[in-house]
Amino acid sequence: MTAVNPHYLKLQGSYLFSTIAKKVAAYKEAHPQAQVISLGIGDVSQPLVPAVVDALRQASLEMGQAETFRGYGPEQGYAFLRETILQGDYISRGVNLSADEIFVSDGAKSDVANFQELFSADAKIALQDPVYPVYLDTNVMAGRTGPYQAGRYGGIIYLPCVEENNFLPQLPSEHADIIYLCSPNNPTGAALTKAALKKWVDYALEHHSIILYDSAYEAYITQADVAHSIYEVPGAEKVAVEFRSFSKTAGFTGTRCAYTVVPKGVMLTTPDGGQVSLHSLWLRRQTTKFNGVPYIVQRAAEAVYSPQGREQTCKIIAMYQQNAATILSALKEAGLTAFGGQNAPYIWLKTPQGVDSWSFFDKLLVEAQVVGTPGVGFGACGEGYFRLTAFNTPQLTEQAARRVADLTF
Numbered sequence: 001m002t003a004v005n006p007h008y009l010k011l012q013g014s015y016l017f018s019t020i021a022k023k024v025a026a027y028k029e030a031h032p033q034a035q036v037i038s039l040g041i042g043d044v045s046q047p048l049v050p051a052v053v054d055a056l057r058q059a060s061l062e063m064g065q066a067e068t069f070r071g072y073g074p075e076q077g078y079a080f081l082r083e084t085i086l087q088g089d090y091i092s093r094g095v096n097l098s099a100d101e102i103f104v105s106d107g108a109k110s111d112v113a114n115f116q117e118l119f120s121a122d123a124k125i126a127l128q129d130p131v132y133p134v135y136l137d138t139n140v141m142a143g144r145t146g147p148y149q150a151g152r153y154g155g156i157i158y159l160p161c162v163e164e165n166n167f168l169p170q171l172p173s174e175h176a177d178i179i180y181l182c183s184p185n186n187p188t189g190a191a192l193t194k195a196a197l198k199k200w201v202d203y204a205l206e207h208h209s210i211i212l213y214d215s216a217y218e219a220y221i222t223q224a225d226v227a228h229s230i231y232e233v234p235g236a237e238k239v240a241v242e243f244r245s246f247s248k249t250a251g252f253t254g255t256r257c258a259y260t261v262v263p264k265g266v267m268l269t270t271p272d273g274g275q276v277s278l279h280s281l282w283l284r285r286q287t288t289k290f291n292g293v294p295y296i297v298q299r300a301a302e303a304v305y306s307p308q309g310r311e312q313t314c315k316i317i318a319m320y321q322q323n324a325a326t327i328l329s330a331l332k333e334a335g336l337t338a339f340g341g342q343n344a345p346y347i348w349l350k351t352p353q354g355v356d357s358w359s360f361f362d363k364l365l366v367e368a369q370v371v372g373t374p375g376v377g378f379g380a381c382g383e384g385y386f387r388l389t390a391f392n393t394p395q396l397t398e399q400a401a402r403r404v405a406d407l408t409f
């Protein structure tokens, strides 16, 4: 028989959100009358905005005409979208990049999962705890960790993000080759200011490390000193890769479009002591393994940057931000301590004394028919915490918030 990749056997159970979906499905089957409200997985509730739908319609018509039909597109994305992203997200913020440093893709999750394959098998990985599970699991699959023991994989540098440090990662005392940072953070909602981010860029410059910076929730930033892009920090263009997504910005969780910025100045060492650019490797990887995002989806993403697209998507983001405020005030009313929700669509609440994350999940599901995500599912430091998302409709969010506020803890 063919042998398995042994590293897959180190993985813990199933993917967090699949486990939750199964538990909720079982509950619904046993209680068919229950009106379960999900504030669990970060999936959006609002439909695509009219500007995006118009672009999809128009592009579909083009695909149905011989003169305007398109087959394979460039694996890295069409120039029209890369240029629009460059202007709309970077030049407008005073960040100088070039359009060919932007790689359009079908999701930040897949990019962030795939990116690690460019690094050596013994690269030392640092990541936040709690953490978006994809960063960790993909490195486990690639064999960069030891076995799992007492809530941790051997060989990983965990950066505890706890109440004492406002859930912000602190620089490691040992050398890290690859550092995953997510800001605004999933799951805690904490966000790095430019000054805090500068410390990480300086560390990476000094240690010749690479920062993989996930800023999928950038559109939710309200605080002026929080960085929207890591490239707002000088020097980051030499050490950082940035992941962005249209999922939470424009409701593309089912439409699929994202992009990754790989500046040409980011270098890796070769076994013979030379250097190779990360950009050239990612281009090689994408052209080999990826055939690009559908033309119609790229036109839809382009429409997000039109004046109407901006106005319409901003309204939806404001609605989700209002949901976050609704949840925060209900939790306060219930006497619970909560964090996040100011620069992110995630609220990170502290479970009552003596109640662990999964027990809190069960209590909320059984007593309030509200689904959230147990903090421990994001790492050992998430034990005793619970994540709620602001992505449901205002009406259901208010209902869920009311049910939680009425519970006795």
Ligand code: MLT
Residues within 6 Å of the ligand: 040, 041, 042, 043, 109, 186, 247
């Ligand atoms: C989450 O709930 O953490 C998100 O849905 C994750 C993702 O975007 O893949």
